[in-house]
Amino acid sequence: MTEFEALEKRISVRAYEKKPVPPEIVAELRETMEEANRAAGLHFQLVDTNTSQKPAVKLTPAMFSGEVYTCALLVGPEGEIGGEMVGYFSEKLILRAVALGLGTCWVAGTYDRKSVSPEIGEDEKLWGVIPMGFAAEKTPLLQRTIRSRIRAKDRRTEDFVESDFPYTSLPAWIRAGAEAVKAGPSAVNQQPVNIVYKDGLVTMRLWKEKKNEMMYNDLGIAKYQFQVGAENAGVRGFWNFGEDGEFITE
Numbered sequence: 711m712t713e714f715e716a717l718e719k720r721i722s723v724r725a726y727e728k729k730p731v732p733p734e735i736v737a738e739l740r741e742t743m744e745e746a747n748r749a750a751g752l753h754f755q756l757v758d759t760n761t762s763q764k765p766a767v768k769l770t771p772a773m774f775s776g777e778v779y780t781c782a783l784l785v786g787p788e789g790e791i792g793g794e795m796v797g798y799f800s801e802k803l804i805l806r807a808v809a810l811g812l813g814t815c816w817v818a819g820t821y822d823r824k825s826v827s828p829e830i831g832e833d834e835k836l837w838g839v840i841p842m843g844f845a846a847e848k849t850p851l852l853q854r855t856i857r858s859r860i861r862a863k864d865r866r867t868e869d870f871v872e873s874d875f876p877y878t879s880l881p882a883w884i885r886a887g888a889e890a891v892k893a894g895p896s897a898v899n900q901q902p903v904n905i906v907y908k909d910g911l912v913t914m915r916l917w918k919e920k921k922n923e924m925m926y927n928d929l930g931i932a933k934y935q936f937q938v939g940a941e942n943a944g945v946r947g948f949w950n951f952g953e954d955g956e957f958i959t960e
């Protein structure tokens with residue numbers, strides 16, 4: 711599965727089989743995670759309890775069912791840029807996991823913090839966790855209801871772009887990027903990110919007046935989603951971090 715196919719397939723999985731992830735897949739996840747740690751000075755950690763078959767994290771039962779034995783602990787620098795970098799590289803890791811056949815969910819709140827014990831350095835914090843496992847073959851009604859209720863307030867794709875041009879006349883790769891941003895995860899599906907296309911430059915900003923820390927995770931996630939969507943439409947590029955950081959095309 712390509713990264714773009716993984717992007718199209720990804721949803722937040724809240725029902726897991728009690729089935730461990732094979733060691734060779736865990737090794738691939740670890741490699742992607744370590745690459746991110748090296749590239750951005752992050753401190754992501756992968757918990758794998760396959761041998762003991764004890765859950766790698768206790769997820770809140772009202773939101774999740776089943777168990778996972780593999781889980782990424784998203785430790786990274788505190789602050790806005792830290793949150794954005796965690797978001798960007800967490801999404802890269804999520805898409806890798808999906809491409810390898812796994813289900814995942816970004817979880818900032820609905821888990822038992824005491825069930826994980828990450829190493830946390832000075833000026834770092836645990837931003838969230840990503841359970842990784844096999845999605846239940848039959849999605850229970852509760853899980854379907856949670857997702858459809860939360861996704862019901864989706865914004866329209868054209869609302870994600872601020873530009874002097876009408877949405878339909880924007881370059882195809884920017885529209886592809888906007889679709890990818892819309893398809894991505896965001897905390898309580900607030901979709902707080904706008905793509906700004908002005909004077910030939912592409913940037914992103916948080917449009918909500920009231921900002922919270924998780925929105926910086928959402929900003930980083932949206933940047934990664936945009937990049938994968940644009941690349942699938944033929945334009946490769948990379949982002950500068952920071953609100954208003956530019957998308958530099960190659």
Ligand SMILES: Cc1cc2nc3c(=O)[nH]c(=O)nc-3n(C[C@H](O)[C@H](O)[C@H](O)COP(=O)(O)O)c2cc1C
Nearest residue numbers: 721722816817818819820860895896897898899927
């Ligand atoms: C930063 C962040 C934090 C999140 N925290 C939680 C959480 O604590 N519990 C949960 O069930 N889902 C959580 N989610 C998942 C979102 O609810 C989900 O991405 C959103 O509703 C869109 O649905 P989808 O991912 O299925 O497309 C989080 C997502 C993000 C990006």
